[in-house]
Amino acid sequence: MRAFAQQDIPLKLVGSFLHANKLPGGFDCPGCAFPDKAGKPLLDSCEQGQKAIAWEMTRKAVGAEFFDGKTPAQLQALGDFDLEFQGRLTTPVLYENTSGTFRAIDWDEAYAIAARELSALAPESVAFYASGRSSNEAAFLWQLAARAYGSPNLPDSSNFCHEPSGYALKHSIGTGKGTCSLDDFERADLFLVIGQNPASNHPRMMAALHEAKQRGATVLAINPLRERGFTHFSDPKNVGELLRNQGSAVADAIYQVQIGGDLAALKGVMKALLESERAAPGTVFDHAFIGTHTDGVDALIADLDACAWDELIARSGLGEAQLRDIARRYAAAPATMITWCMGLTHHPDAVATIQQVVNLALLRGNIGRPGAGVVPVRGHSNVQGDRTMGATSTVSKAWLDNLEAAFPGLRVCRDSGRDAAGVLDGLLDGKVKSLLSLGGNFGVAAPDSPRVLAALERCRFTLHIATKLNRSHCHPGHVGLLLPTLGRTDKDLRRGAEQCISTEDSMSNVRASRGVQAPITESQRSEPAIVAQLAHALGCAPDVPWLALADDYAALRERIERCQRGVTQGFEDYNRKLASDGRFTLPNAAAQRHWNTVSGKARFIAHPLRDDSPVALARKRHGDAVLTLMTIRAHDQFNTTVYSADDRYRDVQGDRRVLFMHANDLAARGLRDGDRVDIETLVDDGHTRRVEGFTARAHDIARGCVAAYFPEASGLIAASTFSAHTRTPLYKEMPVRVSASIT
16 A cells, blocks of 8 residues: 555555456556466456556656756756656656756657657667567557668667577577466476566566465475575465465475576586486486477487586586486476576576576476476566567568568668667667667666666667656757656547557467556557657658557557568457457467477577686686676566665665675675675776675575675676677676775
8 A cells, every 4th residue: 555655546546456457448567477367366466566557557747847947967866766756757858958958848849859850860870679568559660660760770678688588499499488378387296486586576476386386386496595485475365474474485495506507507407317317218208209399319418428517516506416306306297387587598698598498398398288388487568579569670571571561662671780789889889879768767777877878868869758757768868858658557548539459478468458547648648659650750651651550559450460470370360359358379389399490399409518707707817706796676676666675575674775695705705794895897898887885785695696686786787798699688697896895
């Protein structure tokens, strides 16, 4: 209830929570991308989702009087919480460096300014960023507008999170999406949860694990931090547990792997399985599945044979007995689901590590049967849908052909463009002169955030479509626009007709979403309408009926359906499916054991252990002074949105500038719990990265590892380092040095 009071939500709207994730007529929660629970429970939103809904449903408004005459420095002086706490944006806002201040404007002027600025820029110098908060309809129009304008630069929030998952899965099993459904949670015998803290980040998934544990399933967590959510989880449906704040253990065991040690740990588990299989042939590996559905197993076995136990133990941080214990439990389970999140994707060897997850699943045929599969758990409600809609910098020729066929006379840019890392490079070297953002908080979500925010100010033009203020909006280019949009909970009326949007969750379910409350003001417009009207004002692709599509999302979905032919199965009768059932599931070939790879089979892909990571290089120069930093989210936080400075799962109150350390690592540096410390990044790229005055907290974390909250520690993450193959920032594996604070 605190969130409702803080955000000035009338009590009559609290009942709207019952419409979250409900069909027909409800709205898709703007939080995480975990699937809706079947059976229509009374309340199908978690604590974190309810906070996100409360933040969006607020009746607090940011009007013209707030902006008029204010400078960027005045907005920058506000904290991140204070910026969003102002309320919903209600008017277009313009910043011009000639005046040095913001002022409210009307929509016609906003579109005219955007058209003027973009017409003066070379399209290749403009980037169109898409956040996972947008709808399928908005994302489709966004990429269409960018490509019609001539820009191939379509970075998206996947570049910052699950890009390695999609890449690894595509090359291993032929699809870049997870292979399980929510029903599989009710059938799995064993869950391996790797690099993930679902209690804080995906509470609905934690509830599903809790239910699985109650029916007798085993849950094993592999994570550097011993997260309290795994040891004391309170079922939201159990009022007594919530009131006492004393839940039950969900994880049967927690294996505190070293940061970056998951690749070695997975190899150790598979090596133990291989030894058991050799000792009792035919009792561990699923030879029928391997022979029929896979290739490359001999290379994997050779790689495992070449790995020495001593090295696997040293690199993983787990003992041989622990690795053999995981293997024993895995070999005994008839059906295993393996899930992971950004604890696997934000590393130099992210792709290689995720492909070891797939290797582990393939050895026992744990893909394509009930209760078994591999699941990358997405963190934002439509980040997967954005990709399906083509809002990414590299798409297939078939997609581009379909775009032009769906809009006769249209010619789109067919080049591959800059991903998020490429846009960061371009912002920092001046080649990217304009950033347009469909939601998100790009400058804060990015690594090296202080440098990126400064680079945004050097841009010729910036444009943000948003529901609320955030830090990136405070750093406009020479000309900057901030455009207020409707949220998921707002009713979307176009020419008197109520519209619905659609989204796609982590398990490929596409569902309809309709708002339930009247917008605060008529000045707020929907994302599809804003994007379409921007493209119309720019005059790009006059053969596209932009304004008609802005007024009729059903007609827009007919065009999307045409563009998906031969690209993504399942969009046939798009409108009918949404109207009749409110949802449908896109087919997953790998889940049916059809492998869209070059060989037509699932692939075992072996990877050697490497010694060229930023942490390894730093240790060669600085020895034992090096610690490995991972950035994390607090319990009272969703992505860059911070609801309070508390984190009840880690016993932190009123402070986010915290560094969690093992007690022995504190002692080795002459530090004690509660001391103030400074943190310095040890990446040799010519830039100094340092934060000061953090509070050191003794915590149950693997030796040699430290953790700090995102985005407070984002400035420590070097944009010059990223994962192999996908250029994803290393938010969870950065070499640092910690010392007593000098301030």
